[in-house]
Amino acid sequence: MGDLIEQSGHCPYCGSGQLFLVDPSVSEQRYIEDCQRCCQPILVRVRLDAEGQSCIEFELEQENG
Structure with a gap:
């Protein structure tokens, strides 16, 4: 496994x-x-480029389950 990719976002x-x-x-x-901060469950969706070097899609949504 390579180094983890840091990605920032907002709850x-x-x-x-x-x-x-x-x-x-x-x-x-x-x-x-x-x-x-608020301990609510966040649904995280990630899609990386073909080389696995960067996020081409990063979405944070309220978890509805």
């Missing part, structure tokens, strides 16, 4: 800025991570 609940670490060995990812 869709409280708006606080956060840093997410993305595993570059998986080109498409979808997982839940709790907000570091």
Whole structure:
């Protein structure tokens, strides 16, 4: 596994800025991570470029489950 990719975003609940670490060995990812401030579940969607070097899609949404 290579170095993790740092990606920043804002919580869709409280708006606080956060840093997410993305595993570059998986080109498409979808997982839940709790907000570091309000503890609400954030749905994280990631798609990496073909080389796994950078995010070409990074979305944070409220988890509806």
